[in-house]
Amino acid sequence: MPWSPAATRGSASRSRGLAAGGAGFAYNASKTALNAFTVLLAKELAPEGFKMNVINPGFTATDMNGHTGTRAAADAAGTVLRWALISPDGPTGGFFTEGGRVPW
Numbered sequence: 001m002p003w004s005p006a007a008t009r010g011s012a013s014r015s016r017g018l019a020a021g022g023a024g025f026a027y028n029a030s031k032t033a034l035n036a037f038t039v040l041l042a043k044e045l046a047p048e049g050f051k052m053n054v055i056n057p058g059f060t061a062t063d064m065n066g067h068t069g070t071r072a073a074a075d076a077a078g079t080v081l082r083w084a085l086i087s088p089d090g091p092t093g094g095f096f097t098e099g100g101r102v103p104w
């Protein structure tokens, strides 16, 4: 499949999943599952040209946290877009923030 922005997928997650504190067991477990699912999908869909990455938008002021986040939603959206629009030789199966790749 030729590369296009639509062939790139990103999901909003947070780093370290279960190891991360403060957000509760269910939330952290769901993010851990999302992270693992992303890695599996990245391997499964690589032959078709899809890139699957997890993006952490940063602590963003939204309804989820009562707008206590320190980033504006527009800035967080910019971070997600930046990684969603990577080039055909860009990474897949990784975890990224505004600052770049984060180790699993």
Ligand SMILES: NC(=O)c1ccc[n+]([C@@H]2O[C@H](COP(=O)([O-])OP(=O)(O)OC[C@H]3O[C@@H](n4cnc5c(N)ncnc54)[C@H](OP(=O)(O)O)[C@@H]3O)[C@@H](O)[C@H]2O)c1
Binding pocket: 012, 013, 014, 056, 057, 058, 059, 060, 061, 062, 063, 064, 065, 069
């Ligand atoms: N905000 C942060 O600091 C932050 C940091 C890291 C990662 N994230 C992740 O970014 C993603 C978006 O979070 P957000 O901060 O934008 O939260 P948000 O403002 O609370 O928005 C959550 C969105 O999810 C929708 N939603 C909730 N339950 C749903 C369901 N069962 N089915 C369909 N849609 C549902 C809500 O729809 P309605 O409005 O219709 O209820 C809403 O549009 C989440 O995965 C979150 O974990 C956020």
